[in-house]
Amino acid sequence: MSRPRVLSGMRPTGKLHLGNYMGALANWVKLQEQYECYFFIADLHALTTDYADTSQIAPNSLEVALDFLAAGLDPNRCTIFLQSLVKQHYELPLLLGMITPQGWLERVPSYKEMQENLTTKDLTTYGFLGYPVLMASDILLYQPKFVPVGQDQQAHVELTREIARRFNQFYKAEGREVLPEPQVLLTPSPKLPGTDGRKMSKSYGNTIQMTDPEPVVRQKLKTMVTDPARVRRTDAGDPDKCPVGDLHKVFSTPETLAKVYDGCRSAGIGCIECKSWAADALIQILKPIQERRASFTEAKVLDILHDGSNRAFARAAQTMEQVYDAMQLKLTNGAVE
Numbered sequence: 001m002s003r004p005r006v007l008s009g010m011r012p013t014g015k016l017h018l019g020n021y022m023g024a025l026a027n028w029v030k031l032q033e034q035y036e037c038y039f040f041i042a043d044l045h046a047l048t049t050d051y052a053d054t055s056q057i058a059p060n061s062l063e064v065a066l067d068f069l070a071a072g073l074d075p076n077r078c079t080i081f082l083q084s085l086v087k088q089h090y091e092l093p094l095l096l097g098m099i100t101p102q103g104w105l106e107r108v109p110s111y112k113e114m115q116e117n118l119t120t121k122d123l124t125t126y127g128f129l130g131y132p133v134l135m136a137s138d139i140l141l142y143q144p145k146f147v148p149v150g151q152d153q154q155a156h157v158e159l160t161r162e163i164a165r166r167f168n169q170f171y172k173a174e175g176r177e178v179l180p181e182p183q184v185l186l187t188p189s190p191k192l193p194g195t196d197g198r199k200m201s202k203s204y205g206n207t208i209q210m211t212d213p214e215p216v217v218r219q220k221l222k223t224m225v226t227d228p229a230r231v232r233r234t235d236a237g238d239p240d241k242c243p244v245g246d247l248h249k250v251f252s253t254p255e256t257l258a259k260v261y262d263g264c265r266s267a268g269i270g271c272i273e274c275k276s277w278a279a280d281a282l283i284q285i286l287k288p289i290q291e292r293r294a295s296f297t298e299a300k301v302l303d304i305l306h307d308g309s310n311r312a313f314a315r316a317a318q319t320m321e322q323v324y325d326a327m328q329l330k331l332t333n334g335a336v337e
Contacts, residue, residue: 007144009040012060017207019200025071037078070293085309088316092137136160146185171326193243251281
């Protein structure tokens with residue numbers, strides 16, 4: 001029996017960090033055992049904000065692919081591909097853009113938010129306004145049943161559903177709807193603070209990279225902020241109000257977590273010792289990831305991306321054939337008749 005299809009992707013912003021791993025990759029690794037999975041590197045999306053300097057998109061894409069594989073994604077169990085290598089990612093956005101109201105795009109929460117935050121970049125472009133259409137096309141090309149997202153990303157999938165619904169109202173192939181509305185597959189995304197206590201994010205410069213060696217991890221943990229109530233070593237603290245405590249909740253064993261709660265609340269341990277235990281837990285997670293990463297050559301990664309992109313191309317072509325049929329656009333050898 002065929003498995004339900006799942007589609008998700010990431011923009012290539014360089015090497016991934018623990019927030020990316022826990023927020024998406026760790027879940028993707030589990031999903032590949034149950035679903036027919038397509039995971040892609042959204043290099044075309046990078047152009048929506050980094051169009052003025054494209055020099056890092058290709059090398060960053062390679063780094064992300066390496067991190068995909070290091071995390072445990074298996075090209076024999078899922079399809080890993082590069083968005084720009086699949087030409088249908090250029091075709092479907094044009095067609096969907098013809099039917100998508102401008103107001104739908106302007107109301108996307110991240111539209112104004114990113115314009116306000118990225119003030120050094122000119123985002124008053126057609127590409128930036130239309131990126132939700134590109135995102136919807138990324139999903140709908142593979143006619144997936146589910147899109148795995150965190151709770152804060154449900155709005156993006158809902159817009160995709162609206163665009164699919166509008167397309168299906170206008171066009172049908174032999175009376176059938178062509179673009180099924182994907183369902184949200186809510187995935188657990190634990191709270192993961194960065195070294196400054198805020199959400200772990202590359203833009204804050206507070207990340208622990210999946211590639212960070214042990215000395216770097218320990219050094220970053222040493223400088224991590226803690227419960228502000230613990231001014232002196234003898235002050236009692238509360239792990240529930242401490243970013244290091246949040247790391248323990250995600251990565252440490254129940255035994256270590258119990259020691260953290262007891263020691264912190266009684267001032268029986270200092271923050272340095274607590275941070276050292278957190279570092280131990282992180283290193284245990286990162287070690288096998290880094291070992292897998294080291295086993296892949298650049299040539300091997302490129303082979304995997306090209307093979308996956310060929311498979312994605314074949315699947316996307318099936319959808320586009322149905323789309324052109326529904327829109328009464330007949331194609332022969334890629335040219336309109």
